Amino acid sequence: MPEWRKDPLVDRWVVIATERGKRPCDFKVVSDEKKGGRCPMCPGHEKDTPPEVTAFRETGSRPDTPGWWVRVVPNKFPAVRIEAQPGVRRRGVFEVMDGLGAHEVVVETTGHDTGLEFLDERQVEEVIWAWQQRSLDLRKDARFKYIQIFKNFAQTAGASLEHPHSQIVALPMIPPDISEELAGMKRYAQNTGRCLICDLLEQELGEQERIVQESGKFVCIAPYASRFPFEVWIVPREHQHDFGGIRADQVPDLALVLRATLRAIHDSIGRPPYNMVLHTAPVNVADTIHYHWHLEILPRLTVMAGFELGTGYYINPTPPELAAQVLRDQETFCPPPVYQQTEREVTHYV
Template identity: 60%
Template sequence: MPEWRKDPVVDRWVAVSTERAKRPTDYRPPLEQKKQERCPLCEGHEGDTPPEVLAFRKPGSEPNRPGWWVRVVPNKFPACRVEEDNKMTRKDIYYTWCGVGAHEVIVETTDHEPNLINQTEWQVAEVIWAWRARSLDLRRDTRLKYISIFKNKGSVAGASLEHAHSQLIAIPMVPAEIKEELAGVRAYREERGRCVYCDVWQHEAATGERVVVEASHFISFVPYAARFPFEMWILPKKHQRDFADIDEAGVRDLAYVLRESLRRLAWTVYDPPYNLVLHTCPVNDVAEEDYHWHIEILPRLTIIAGFELGTGYYINPTPPEMAAAALREAGKWCPEVISAVQEVRAGV
């Protein structure tokens, strides 16, 4: 029977449609059409982007020249700018805030490659280090209150460039979704005296029903009230409020769990478009010790329509337990399967 499931942190319900459950083979993401003849993110095209703000590169190589393996540049068409004044004005009932902030692109590889899963674990770890370095640097601007790190893979998920990249937008306010999570963790702490996210991952690890990948420091699982088919969360097992507090062992472990989770997603449902979002605590504000940072992987296999937009609730046609079982099973497949899938998706 269909059932409503409540997210353990925020006041959000999901309708899990067990009677019309969709299996992995029921999904056929649209084929991606190649659009660019010249990619501004490829090595050798450094002049096509604004000057880099960070690059991991070979010793002796010059800035804004070849020789890098991860490169961070300001977005050419930014949503906000560091040099703007931090002024808010009011006219009648309306408020306007100058567009202060930062918008950057993290180029995840030198090759024209749309998929992070085809990189080595070491390369994925370098991307994570770049996320951390930029988060630490940007928070020195005390006007900024939240640093959003995210990845859009595929045009359906909002990516305008094929080349594997993620983005960072630093803003002068705390997003409503993070405020809701902060309220949820505080309420849970007051009621039970514990971190809700710690309880969630420990419950998932104990039952194993929705676990996808588990390692020493991180675990990925399909959440109990998953909004999207094959949605996954990745949590650090150590209670840690700020992503930037991650250490070397954590980066190595996260690189493995992140890459393996994305690989299994690609193997299971035909390399779908997805959004990856990192949820972490606000910066330059009162320390939120109850918060627990995490990554959410949101496949774009269904369409967000009127019900979702009108209520903030979701309908998920694939039960989380079914999705997790399929993702675990994908780990037993021959890795070469992904190459065949990608060739079909590319129309080769």
């Protein structure tokens, strides 16, 4: 029997089509064709990008030259621009403002074809450090109210370049989805005196039906009201509202769980297109302590059609309990490639 399930964070219902029960083999994953040609993100092509704003590179190497292992540059074709001015203007019933924001690209590795799931865990840690450092730096601009970190993998999921990368966009407003989650968590805290996601994790760990991966500091779950087949969330065990506050002792655990989860998805489904989005507390605003940050990984195995677009509800043909079982039972061990770590130097450019 199909079920309507309500997301406990927001006022959204999802149809879990239990009778369909689609497994990995039921989805046809079409690999994107390699485009070839000159890649602006590969070592030796640094002049093909805007000047780097941050780089983790070998001691003594110069900006915008080889010698880096993680590199952050402004997006060459930004969706928003930092030089724009804030302020909403009215045009009759319409409101408009300049395209204020910041748009950066995190080049995650020098390897052109090496996804996060195949990187050494130390390299994944470095990517996480780059996300955090750019988040902390961008929020110094009081005009920004939210820092969105995300990754599009494969053309179907919106990636225009093959080289492994993620993106960071600073926004002058709080996205509606985050506002809705923040309101839901605040309402729950006012009613119970507890954190909604902390309670959710306690229940999930007790039931063990939707647990995918665990470490000492993070848990990966297939959410109860999953919108998409094999959707998973990685959540810190302790209450932490702001990803920018992640500690040094948490980063290795997050890298381990993130890499293992992506590898399980790869081994189960065949490296599907996916979007990865970090949901964290807004910045430069008050009263966000009730939020609990989390990382969402959303494989693109189905297409939103008329029902979803017309109602805002989702139909998920793979129950999260089945998705968790499939991902949990996969053999995900693989000897990582050798990663030669040189003296760590972080270089910032203004």
